[in-house]
Amino acid sequence: MAREQTRERLDEAGVRAKVEETWPDLNDWIARTGQPWTPQPGSPLAAMDSAATGKWPSALARTSLAIGSEHLLTASAYLLNFGPTIFSMQSLLRTAMLGGAQVVWMLSPDDPAERANRSAMVARDANWNHHYWVQGLQHPDPEAFDVSRLPEVRQTLAELAGDQRRPEVKPTTLVAVACTYVYSVPPDPTILTECMATWRGLNAVAHALPWELDTRPESTTVEHDGMRTTATTATWANLQAALSFSYAFIKVGWTLLDRQSLATPHTPA
Template sequence: MSVSQADRAALTPILEAQPDLDRWRLRAKTVEEPESGSDLALDDKIFPHMAISQLARTSLVFSGEHLRLALDAVHAKQLYPSSHFTVLRGALVGAAQGVWILSPDDRRERRERGLTVLAEMYSQMGKYYDSLAGLSQDDQERIDDQKDRLSDRKAGGTAVRTGRAGLNLTDVIRASAEDTFASAGHHEAVCQLWRETSADAHVLGWSVFRRSSFGSPDRRTGIGVAQAPGSPGHVAEAFLPSYRMLKHGWSLFDRRCEQRTGE
């Protein structure tokens, strides 16, 4: 991978994220529980089977994992015209989901958002269990037991919710962008990134056209050849918003985990 001056300028802020990503990687090795009396400690009481603090933390941890994978490819001098952006879409989802849960100052809203994510997780688990077929009798009995426990958990989570809205990731992305970035331009750029990387995740290809250079079209067919070798600038455009949102998410998590004084 040859590096021009413009490429180097695009890569520099990505490489500078390494210390934060390493620090967050080390944090993920041990369970971090909120201090007694903190916002998240109080949030967690509503559904002890799955702490809201850990739902938020897991979202942040997985976001960092995706960012490290994207950065590992850069260190290996490999740029991918589509798969880099599939990975970075995962980073954006994790960071946004964590920020979305943690950002409201209203405890009822934080709890409802955490329980909304949990409801989606349980729903997808249920669909997976229902899809299993051709199991042995022993395996089927184990799956049936897990489905029974899952049904109990779903009912318990539903009972303590204040609403019934499902998880809408497009709304989550926008709300978290607005909480993280000050300018409307940044908000729209993040939403555009979310829409564009959908094409990468679903292998539809049109997003790669935006990252390609085109040769002269054939005079007979009007069709030209596109080249998409991978661009540091394009990777930076997807990497940096997710990284900055993740940094904001960890800051929120730490603040919500600290014991509140004077209350």
């Protein structure tokens, strides 16, 4: 598979132009998520689905791509119509980046057994989180949740979750593996360094923590009422890395999904 090799530094107009270039792909991906779909019989993904217990790997991958694509489309639409924001873009792009990275992590190994194992880990985490959510329902709305089924649902999810105590898959691991695969790291290990710095910065904003502001070159120190404070300007350039990584991960994720959904063997380019 032909993958990304380098990333170029762009000015404000250049970043906006790149977002405009991705717009057709984003709309195509969103249109795909609204159509019924299953992998072709005899394809690698169909075989994984048949062997899986519980959630199908194909559904997990497609849902992850749908979530990532929708968040990236939302961020891009706002940017193109209203321009950058100081904080909200980071939360949207964090989910976009993770949605693509998770699928690359699941489907990129050459070994089918490893792909199945990683998909099973994602499924177990989904069951664990669902079980945790159901356990917290003390007084569910009977119009929104069939209360009579609550004991059955709890029992089923408890069996699926087993003795799991915490998620098995770490998002930071997914992002690192996806970056290494998508950008063929090496030859340019600095891309991985930038990717992980970008990911941690997005996490800071998503968790409403202020330290990420101190890393932005657009920030300036100003005097106010005899005190020094920081003024931050929202820019396209500050979002370039997150937009680029998100788009690249989601694009490769869709490509992996398509190729492993075909019954006819495909020779990677």
